Each structure stands twice: as C-alpha cells, then as structure tokens.
Amino acid sequence: MLRIKNNQSVSLEKIEILNYYSFSIQAIELLTQEQNHCVAYFTFIQGTNLQFLMAIADDKNHDIVILSHQLNKNDKKELSALSQSVFALHIFEREIHENFGVEFKNHPWLKPVRFPQNRANKNLQINDYPFYSIKSSELHEIGVGPIHAGIIEPGHFRFICNGETTLHLEIQLGYQHRGVEQLFLDKKQNLQRNLLAENIAGDTVIGHTCTFTQIMESLSDTEISEQLCVERALALELERIAINTGDISALCTDAAYLLGSSVFATLRTLIINFMQLWCGNRFGKSLVRINGSHFPFTEALKQELQTVLLAFETQFEEMVRLTYRLPSIQNRFDFSGIITHKQAHLIGTVGPSARMSGIMRDIRVSHPNLAYQKFPYETLTVDKGDVFARFLLKKRDLRKSIAWIRTVLDNCKFETTKNNKPTYNLNLKPHHFTISLTEAWRGEICHCALTDKDGALQHYKITDPSMHNWKALELSMRNTEISDFPINNKSYDLSYCGHDL
C-alpha cells in the first residue's frame, strides 16, 4: 500500500493499479476506522483508460494512503457503489458519475453535483435537477434561490416543511461553476495559474494559494525558505481570524443583536486592513506566490501586527464577554441544528464543521506543513454540534490563532535579505502525482496534480472543504424551525464557488 506524506510527489509508476474488488476491500477497511478519511477520490483519462485515484488521510500515522483502479476502454462503465459502506463517499461517486458517466450500482441517488460544462450528459440542464419530494396534502415545499435576499453567492435550497418545522432540506449547487479545474490545464503560464488559485474562493485566498504553491513547489523539487513558510502560515491564521470575526458578527446580525454585529464587523476591518498594509489587498490576493514573495514580512510589519492584535484582542474580549452570555443569543443558538458525533463521522465533515461535533480533524495537527511543523498547533473541539457549538468554536479558534501568531512572532526574526522573488519558470517532474493539504479556515483544502510524460500538467483536482460539509447543513435543518435556517447557514459559512469550481 503506497503511503506518502503531505506535499510529497511520487512517480505514477509507483501507484499500484488494483482490481476494483481489492480496491473496495482496502478502501472500506481503511475508511471505517475513525483515524482515516477520504480527502480526494477522482477520475482522469490515462491513455484510453479511465483511472480512479483515492487519497485517504491517516491522522494517526500522519501520512496519506493512495489507492487506484482502472476501467479499460472496453469495460462496461459500471461499478458497485462504495457509498453503501462508507456514506462519506457519496459526493465523490456522484461527481465521477457526472463527469465521466460511470454508473455506481446501489448508490443512494446519483444526483448531479454542479452541472459542469464538460459533464458526461449534456442533455441534463441545471433547471432539471431532480429534487426529493414527499407526496402529502399536509406538507408544503419552499424553494429559495438561486438568488438570495442579500449579498451572497447563488444556490438553491428546497425545504419540505410541516408547518414551521423543516422535515427535509436539499441544496442544489452549480450556479457558480466557472470551469476552474479545466483552466488550470488551459493556462500555460504559472503566474496565470497562481492568479487562478487566488480566485477559486475569494474568502479563502491564502488557503487555496498556499495549497497551489505547495503543489507546484513539490512537483518542481523546490525547497522554500523557512521564513516563507512562516509568512504563509501567518497569513493563513490572519485569514482565519478575519473570517471568524466576520462570522461572529453575521451570526449576531441574524439573531438581531445589532451591537455585536457592528462591533465585530469593525474588528474584522482591523485585521483585513493589516493584510492591505502587508500586500496591498484586503484579502491577501497577490501575497502568496510560487517560491517567493513580492511582499516580505518585515520587522516593522511585525511590530504593527503586534499592535493591531493587542487592540483587536482588547475590544474583542470586551464584546465577547457580553455577547456569549446574552440570554437572547443563547436562546436562539442553543440546541438548534445539532449534528451528532456519529452523523459527522458518517458525512465525513472536515475542519470546524467536524470539530464542533467532537471529531479531532485538523491538518495543522495531523499532517502539518509550512510553519506548523516547527511551531506545533494545538487544536480544540467542542461536543454539542449545535449552532452555539459552532459559534463557540469560532471564538476559541480565534484565540488559539492569536496565541499561535504571538509564539511565532516572538521566535522569528524577519530579514528581507532572506526573501526570494517568485519564480514561475518551473520544470515539473514528468509522470508524477502530488497531493497537498492545507487547513484553511473552513477546513482542509486538498489539491492534487498529475503531470504527463513531458512534465506538463495533465490533471488538476481541487477538493474544497465545502464539498464534504454541505451535507451537514442539510441534516442540521431536520426537525428544526425554518426560521432558524439563517443562523444555521451562517454558522457553517460554506463556499458556493469553492464547491462549484
């Protein structure tokens, strides 16, 4: 069984091609243990065959198992579904079915995922999505979207309700599909690809660019400097702090608590304005580049960041003391939208969406990259799995991030002489596969890349944490009042464009 480390590239010949039977046995055996979860399962065209590749992250051994099988040109495009045994794989099998027309027998429901432009069945249109429905004169359906009542990305939500209680929610996505994965192959310059990675999800710029650059650096055997590792991790934590603050603010808005809403929103400004001071963009676009940076972190920036964090923390803690004890907040958030430990494990949630149900899942701890190797990160979980648990986790995560940043700043001296300029002319190793995992604020981002015999990119695969987590929002809404949908939705804050790609 091939086991590799995070960001390691491996020659394609080393990946053993199993028959589907032994592939299934091994995959199911691994994935039924709680320490393992599937980070990517995708298909690509290899010669005349369809090759399937599954990456399973092992949190205990800190490595990633790679399994593969093939369908030959003449084989019937039909396999028995692994989702029957490992439910978390349902979304991956649906995606493979949609892209390549492979039938998975006994799959619960092979629904379209995102209606991509290169889908196997072009007759299927986005308006024909087959919603689940229940025939009863006592139930009613509510359709919301794709355009929502606010400044938010598009997606369609279909509720089946009994009075005010939601029995079932189904989420249909795909409206944001821009063909990102195909563009990674179409664009030939690495600077263009770097820019593309920046625009996968504009709220997770650092997360996606860090993952992309590590892929390219690994494929070209480039060792990046220790200082660059620190800079990228700092940016990742700043992104996490900014978003968590913004989410806390938005949750206050949805609970009609205006003081919290305004104060947390302005606190977020402090952090993103620091990002602007660092790299000229409030979201960190143009900061992370392959093997170097145009915006080195300096001692002056370090001092500025320490001042900003101090100001942030004082105001934040004062507001937190009030907000988290408010009966009106607790009343709205407590016991709403519960996902149990068992459910979370079944769905295969990642990141904060897993940690809120007591699952310890954090790439910074289990497969550390960047500066998390030198400065270990201690992650935390909460157990209740409701909106309040997610609300609480955001606050605690944020405090951890600040503490971690302080440790790093105290132990690092930033010298501009150590900084490289970015390099875009890379020689990628031919016939290689590489995988990179990064813990961004939503959870693990996984990018996989394959090169052909000339060292050109042959396939690029992105798994955004939202891909794993949307199901959790659907299940959260079961037997929950429909008026609690906004707080549930915001407490997850999942990505539409990251899912639709």
Next chain:
Amino acid sequence: MRRELNILIHNGNQYIPDLKNVSLKPPFRGLPEISTVKVDEKALVEICPLGAITANPISLDMGKCAFCGSCAFAFPDKIKFTTNYKTSSNIRERLIIKEGQHDKILIDQDSIPKVIKNTFSKSLKLRQISAGGDNSCETELSAASNANFDMGRYGIEFTASPRHADGIVITGPITKNMASQLLMAYNAIPDPKIVVLCGVDAISGGVFADSKAIDRNVLNELKLDLFIPGNPPHPLTFINAILDFTR
C-alpha cells in the same frame, strides 16, 4: 447597560468622516500611471497574466487588470500603481490608461442621463447579483455598509428584492448556469434602472475570460452604466463610483 455603554465609549466613532479623501497607504494598488520611459515593450505586454497591457502606445486596461502588480514589479520605472482609489468610469474605454496620461477624472458627467441624477441622487437601492463571483467582491460590497464605510449615510443600500431596487450590481464572470437567472432579476427591476459591473471578473471575465463555463452574451441585452475595476474593488472605490455617478 453599563457594559453596553462602556463598549460604545471604547469603540468611539468608527465611521470614516470623508469617504472622498481618504489616504490609503502603499502597497495598496489603485489607479495606475504609465511613464514615457522606453522599455522592452514585448516583455512588458507578455508579463501581464490577464493580457491587460497592449503596445503602441503602451496602455493598461483596468477592466482586465487584477491589480496583481506583476508589471510594476518587473518594470518599476514604467508602471506605477498610485494609491488613488477612484478608478471607476461610466465609459468602458476610459478604463484604458495610456502612457503619459495623468488625468484623474474618469466619470463623464455629460453622458449621464438626467433622469439618473434626478431620480437617484438622494436615495438609491441596489440589488446585488453574484454570477460566478468568488465572494471577495460580495464581501467588500457588504463591508461598504458596515460602521466604517457606512454607505447608508448617503441613502445607498442593498435590498433583498429586485422589485424594490433601482439598479443591479453584477459580480463574477457570469457563468452559463447563472445567465438566465441574472436576466430574470434584471427584468424584475422597475425603470429607470442602472447596471453596475463590479470587479474585474464582471467587467471582462478576468482570469475566467477564456472558460467555456461562462456566457457573457447576456450583457449584450443590458445597458451598462458603470464599470468598477478591482479584484475586488475596495469599498471606497465602489462608494465613490456610485456617488460620482448619481449626484
């Protein structure tokens, strides 16, 4: 109650008093300036990942520019991004900055129909549609209404329903899967109405311009009123563009 008051006192006044004259610090990249220094034009044109720079004379199209700064790093004597955040125009061609050009006024007041000034100068409600937007433009548009930028002081707000709106703000390169919904939302807005393209993706498709998954034909059916460059545009850029256009 005492705690609430303390928080109010400690937070003080958060709003920026004069949104028209804020001095942003470098490395913020706003309106570009192109000098007349001679450089290797071919290399300069090729360095832009989005094809925003063209030769004869050297010019930079802000509608295609992601403000990544690659050109300015490679040719610091030729291209400089100033901190001027007023980069928007109601005329698409004015987003193209030519070498040696230093004028700062980008909005053409003469071509704005009188009905727009008469109707929207005191109150403007906008409906935002994301059609493949990456959520950075969307987040900045939300931020325009927060306590710092407080766009609401001018009577400019985002509404939930297109029926209540005076205009539409489009973000994203316009995906095939959203094109028909975008048109439906536009048609639901009563006349007179304005159409604002916000961000590089909306104006030109940005890095997604060549993708088969986007369909920009729907824009041919709309009258486009305002182009706001940026990736994403800063809230100050957005607010100033709307203010200059409507009053």
